[in-house]
Amino acid sequence: MPRLVTLLLLPLSWLYAGIMAVRNWLYDAGMLTAGRFPVPLISVGNLRVGGTGKTPHVAWVVRELQELGEHPAILSRGYGRRTKGYRLVQPTDTATTVGDEPRQHFLDFHSAVPVAVAEDRRVGLLELLKHQQLSVIVLDDAYQHRRVHPTLSVLLTEYQRPFYSDHVLPAGRLRESRAGAARADVVVVTKCPSHLPDAEKLAIEARISRYTRAGVPVLFSAYLYGAPVAVGASPAPASTGVVLLTGIAQPEPLRTYLASAGYQIEHHAAFSDHHAFTPAEIQAVCAQLRPGQSIFTTQKDAMRLSQPALQRVLAGVPVFYVPIEVRFLADGASRLRALLVSSFQPQAVV
Known part of the structure; x- marks a missing residue:
């Protein structure tokens, strides 16, 4: 600013x-x-x-x-979801129903860690404690x-x-x-x-x-950044040229890592944090791809790309997210x- x-x-x-x-x-x-x-x-x-x-x-x-x-559980507000009140995350939930971060936690821990969302954490805690041995x-x-x-x-x-x-x-x-x-x-x-x-x-x-x-x-x-993980049935990236898609607050560290790892960012479609992608926006991103190139994104953004309407646009498109760990x-x-x-x-x- x-x-x-x-x-x-x-x-x-x-x-x-x-x-x-x-x-x-x-x-x-x-x-x-x-x-x-x-x-x-x-x-x-x-x-x-x-x-x-x-x-x-x-x-x-x-x-x-x-x-x-x-035996831990995670309680989040569920920012960006279109539902209200307390909700225990289930396998059928999406970023739309629970938010991208809670869905990511649920998938990361393979359902072994209960994840719940609630705007009022006090209400969420009382509900979570009713049903879980935590x-x-x-x-x-x-x-x-x-x-x-x-x-x-x-x-x-x-x-x-x-x-x-x-x-x-x-x-x-x-x-x-x-x-x-x-x-x-x-x-x-x-x-x-x-x-x-x-x-x-x-x-x-x-x-x-x-x-x-x-x-x-x-x-x-x-x-610590890990090897790219395929979203869907994508094969390994065919080239180092990538189109970067982000809807996070600070994409610069990821850009820096990709450059240091030998990837060339041909185009960066940068959206605001927790942005709800539309089919038209994803179509525009796909239009930037050249033969052999892939779409790279973050794991949090990949949670929002799982919407059926977006998956139809991405059918056959190589998409990968870059996992992150803390050291x-x-x-x-x-x-x-x-x-x-x-x-x-x-x-x-x-």
Whole structure:
């Protein structure tokens, strides 16, 4: 956003930040109550709108909980779905009925991890606990959902766009002021270079620590990209020329990876985060393909491409998504694992 526009929008940002500050104060002062539940709640969220890597970090946390012998579930809002209320994700659900990220989690864990969606996390938790034998629930993107009190709050911030350099909406992309970081139990700086110098880590940690409580750890993570996975019955990519299709907040890291892996992006069809693709848009993307080329996309976007109308357009077209995993730098994985273990304490129900 141009600096002049940012300056002009700052008064609106201050107003919005003030409203959010009053709301947070009411919760902090106990005038509004946050529910507690009989199982630990692990919240993974951010201060910024989109693009911090919540989905792969939620998956990392769930896998770690499974390794610890726990029985986790995932509760999400289900952003972008066309349904309302509580819904337990089923094999027949699509991105339209539950949202792209919940459907991705459901497929990633092969139905072994219950995944539910609900706008009101408190209602969602009560419903989820009625029907499932669970020992822990991971709250996806619930950092601002103050009606629920998390046992452990994991705050994500992107390396290229840290919250301490951003402004509140509409001048920036923050959902609340930087002071909101004080609620975090751990901060993870995401999408870092795999070899981040120690001096830079210390500088980033010092900036973040201005807003967090004393002693809150700051960890660093990077993305690991896997081999392209076929969507449907596509064979292996026939050439390095690709048409990139994205509907995510920050496609730049994927573009950088593809270039480093030897792929040549002939065309990039970039849409907004959670964009609902139309058949006409997908037809236009397919028209950019040349003989031997493939469409590459993200796993989250592939969830939305599964709609029957889009599948008809893509029939016979080679489409692949690039999977992502999280890798923590230095001892970040063991430190976060220790925090997960420490979260298993009896919780009173409110």
